[in-house]
Amino acid sequence: MAAQWLEDRLTCAICLALYQDPVTLFCGHNFCRACIQDWLGRSEKVCPECREPFPDSAELRRNVALSGVLEELRVRPASDPGLGACCPRHGRPLELFCRTEGLCVCSVCTVRECRLHERTLLDAERREREAQLRATLEVTQQQATQAESQLQELQQRSSQIQSSACTLTSVISGKFNRLLQALEMQRNLALRDIEVAKTQALEQARDEKQRLQGHLEALSCCDHRIRNLLEQLDDRTFLQESQLLAPPGPLGPLTLPHWDEDQQLGGLKESLSQLCALLLEEGGRPRAPAEAADFGSMEAPGPLAPVASLVCPLRRKLWQNYRNLTFDPISANRHFYLSQQDRRVKHCRKPRGPDGPGSFELWQVQCAQSFQAGQHYWEVRVSNHSVTLGVAYSELTRRKLGPHTDNIGRGPSSWGLCIQEDSTQAWHNGEAQRLPGVSGRLLGMDLDLTSGCLTFYSLEPETQHLYTFHAIFSRPLYPVFWLLEGRTLTLCHRPEAKLPPGLQEEASGLS
Numbered sequence: 042m043a044a045q046w047l048e049d050r051l052t053c054a055i056c057l058a059l060y061q062d063p064v065t066l067f068c069g070h071n072f073c074r075a076c077i078q079d080w081l082g083r084s085e086k087v088c089p090e091c092r093e094p095f096p097d098s099a100e101l102r103r104n105v106a107l108s109g110v111l112e113e114l115r116v117r118p119a120s121d122p123g124l125g126a127c128c129p130r131h132g133r134p135l136e137l138f139c140r141t142e143g144l145c146v147c148s149v150c151t152v153r154e155c156r157l158h159e160r161t162l163l164d165a166e167r168r169e170r171e172a173q174l175r176a177t178l179e180v181t182q183q184q185a186t187q188a189e190s191q192l193q194e195l196q197q198r199s200s201q202i203q204s205s206a207c208t209l210t211s212v213i214s215g216k217f218n219r220l221l222q223a224l225e226m227q228r229n230l231a232l233r234d235i236e237v238a239k240t241q242a243l244e245q246a247r248d249e250k251q252r253l254q255g256h257l258e259a260l261s262c263c264d265h266r267i268r269n270l271l272e273q274l275d276d277r278t279f280l281q282e283s284q285l286l287a288p289p290g291p292l293g294p295l296t297l298p299h300w301d302e303d304q305q306l307g308g309l310k311e312s313l314s315q316l317c318a319l320l321l322e323e324g325g326r327p328r329a330p331a332e333a334a335d336f337g338s339m340e341a342p343g344p345l346a347p348v349a350s351l352v353c354p355l356r357r358k359l360w361q362n363y364r365n366l367t368f369d370p371i372s373a374n375r376h377f378y379l380s381q382q383d384r385r386v387k388h389c390r391k392p393r394g395p396d397g398p399g400s401f402e403l404w405q406v407q408c409a410q411s412f413q414a415g416q417h418y419w420e421v422r423v424s425n426h427s428v429t430l431g432v433a434y435s436e437l438t439r440r441k442l443g444p445h446t447d448n449i450g451r452g453p454s455s456w457g458l459c460i461q462e463d464s465t466q467a468w469h470n471g472e473a474q475r476l477p478g479v480s481g482r483l484l485g486m487d488l489d490l491t492s493g494c495l496t497f498y499s500l501e502p503e504t505q506h507l508y509t510f511h512a513i514f515s516r517p518l519y520p521v522f523w524l525l526e527g528r529t530l531t532l533c534h535r536p537e538a539k540l541p542p543g544l545q546e547e548a549s550g551l552s
Contacts, residue, residue, distance in 0.1 A: 059132030245298035427525035431457030447523035
């Protein structure tokens with residue numbers, strides 16, 4: 042109330058605003074300099090308040106004390122609870138809000154500049170704006186929650202797609218590898234049957250040829266004797282020798298060798314039809330004993346995982362998660378030669394050519410398949426010691442960075458088991474743990490991504506646990522191998538290898 046009274050006392054009677062450059066008349070009344078000059082120029086020279094005349098010779102003098110009070114009033118902080126914010130144009134308290142201009146105004150503004158504008162009280166405008174902001178905040182929070190939920194769902198879906206694609210790649214590769222293996226066997230069988238049939242037919246032809254040649258020789262000999270007898274002049278000799286002459290018997294019909302192309306192709310067509318069905322099967326069809334005996338007589342294009350008559354329960358359990366793997370030719374070192382449908386690798390002294398853009402500069406090769414979830418098991422056969430088996434993330438460098446000829450287990454992105462002549466070493470992050478030597482050449486690897494375990498087994502002469510790594514595998518893992526010169530490593534395949542749990546239905550939909 043005191044502040045309002047003070048402002049009323051400091052208000053010009055002409056403009057109804059705080060004094061601007063206040064001056065004092067002879068009568069003692071104060072006015073803005075511009076206001077009183079305009080007043081005296083437009084009307085009679087008298088005081089607007091008391092009507093006392095203002096002499097022409099009188100000068101308007103500035104009220105120094107009043108100017109100081111006004112200056113102090115104007116610079117007083119707007120947060121002062123006594124006065125509050127003031128209008129920059131009129132110096133009066135800001136009590137209203139002009140919606141037309143979007144500004145806080147005073148009562149004088151409503152009479153002058155904002156007379157025809159839409160106005161409201163500051164408190165009412167603030168309450169309305171606060172309600173709008175709260176509603177907007179609620180909407181933005183709902184949208185943020187929805188976006189986070191959709192982002193999480195998208196990430197889960199991406200992980201599912203990546204895992205499913207990885208598994209399907211392994212499944213399809215396994216199916217085609219089995220088909221290629223069976224086709225190779227059938228090709229060898231068909232060529233063997235053709236060779237056997239050709240040998241039999243040519244033997245028949247050779248026997249018939251010998252018979253005909255023998256008959257021709259006998260006829261030639263008989264013809265020669267007859268000619269000699271016809272030239273004999275002595276009757277007694279002629280008659281005696283002619284009685285001893287015995288001409289060859291009849292020639293007999295010609296026996297052509299048996300050869301039927303349709304018969305050779307008939308069985309092959311049936312076999313190829315069965316192989317086409319093999320590709321569409323969910324799992325590997327077990328062969329009948331007769332088939333197994335027939336196929337066993339031929340050299341298979343790649344070794345199957347050995348099946349002993351008595352298999353330990355542990356290995357049989359591991360076979361439930363068996364994966365048929367193939368090498369990635371692009372990753373193979375230039376001294377590595379792949380064969381048997383990219384299931385066998387051999388390290389040779391002579392290079393195939395220059396290093397490719399994705400090949401290891403080190404003596405290494407990795408598989409085309411990778412695993413991100415679930416449990417997976419595979420077996421390999423090595424020709425000798427001085428090999429390394431392991432798994433690695435995709436960022437495992439292809440370049441040679443130090444004196445080592447391999448980098449499996451040398452950093453945090455790979456785990457490996459190095460098999461030497463007299464010992465075995467488990468490597469990870471540059472640290473090695475020495476283990477006893479391995480005598481067998483058939484080895485197994487079990488990767489359990491759910492529990493974070495990578496286990497190595499020696500399978501000959503019996504299943505033996507070698508070492509287990511424990512880690513949190515955060516990205517897809519690729520099987521990777523290192524070989525010394527002259528060594529050979531083969532990925533063993535099992536026709537009955539099963540799909541990862543939960544994806545059998547999905548994969549069979551592609552059949």
